Amino acid sequence: MTELLDATDSQTAMIADLVGSVRAVEETIARLSAVRDGMLAVAARVAVDIARQAAHPDHGDMALRAVAAEIGAAVRASDRTIERRMDEASWAVERFAEVWAAQGAGRISAAHVRVIVDAGAHLDDPADRARYAARAVEAAVVESPNRLRRVARRIAEQYQARTVTERHRDARELRRVWVKDLDDGMAELGMLGPAVLVHGIHDRLTRMARTITVENGRARKAAKGTAPDIDSPTDTDRDSDTRTTDQLRADLLADIALTGAPTGHDTEAGLLGEIRARVEVTVPVFTLMDDDNGGHNGGSASGAPPAELDGRSPIDTRTARLLAGDATGWERVLTHPITGALLAVDRYRPSDQLTRHLRARDQRCRFPGCNIAARRCDIEHTHAASDGGETCATNLAHLCRRHHTLKHHSLWRVQHRRPREDDVGLHLVGGGADQTIRTTGDLVWTSPTGTTYIDRPPEQNTVRFTDSR
Incomplete structure (x- = not known):
């Protein structure tokens, strides 16, 4: 290859300058990442100290959640993600101070830190851990994170006090299965x-x-x-x-x-074998009615949006039609033709009308940043029923178990935002009586520090009509 041999002196100098600039930027990013990790570690330490001085029975778990929720709401991130970052930062700062210092000096990146910390996570002796960290940092300065992983594991193995069998027994406790949503209905x-x-x-x-x-x-x-x-x-x-x-x-x-x-885990009655997979799909009726050619927006030829799986990702029309044909029952979500706001929910089979309305409105946990599907959440009274709170749409919302607990055992507070005069009226019929519901569906959360965050219901996956004039 001789492409760069044709470059002029000025072009070669420009490339050299760019390389130097990118390297300087990467070092700055590493330093800033170290600063952020230090702050997260301090936040975790403050939460634990608060719990310790008050002798909390959960040993700081709820305090950590509350602090993580505060940071997550401020930076528009899930509090679960923030709490995980706080744990990782505390682990790196407190147990691998030399590695954290090297990152703060811009010598290694955050990716290097993760590799070193992961490989040495089981080193309990502080002296062995320090010797391992020093050798790992020396390797990290000249190797990419990909290459460093094998080197770090080999170095860590030399300081292991426990056998592979013992460590594997503990590692098995971390086994799990997870799902990550991708594009194009995958x-x-x-x-x-x-x-x-x-x-x-x-x-x-x-x-x-x-x-x-x-x-x-x-x-x-x-x-x-x-x-x-x-x-x-x-x-x-x-x-x-x-x-x-x-x-x-x-x-x-x-x-x-x-x-x-x-067969290896089923009960004597075969209960596990009888369980079938369950998903929730929202399909605009026009999407079901259109041909298979599709529209420019990935939905249907008429411009209707594509079907959605659990409010998370779009799925193709053919799959949506197959699911619709095999479903034993469908909930009908009625929306305003102009604003797209949720008006009512009904179905032919008798069921709890208000529960269906809330699930269709909320779609997910209503704590800022949380995306747990509503079907996996609790329906929580904003104003406790034991204190006279009504069981109605203006006093109910879906909260996952984590944030349900956080609401009751921390200083986080929530209330429904009062409806305005221009809000859409919702008319529900159920149980032999008419019930008119007027609510924005917005929740106002107040953090322990007094900061307020507004969580609005997700937009409905529906067709909207606009005036073409």
């Missing part, structure tokens, strides 16, 4: 578990996928020169099956997870 399923099991799962899926590929190839060869059997579409299906090994692995995993019975 999501990512992750699993943390024992390496033997995870690799075994991957190997079995791979061998299943390869078996399907081989069988499809044999079927195609056998079908050549013979008339197709119209009573058996198997050959035709196999002949058109062009899925890759990755696609087959994904399809097989979904098939096994959604339809297989957990």
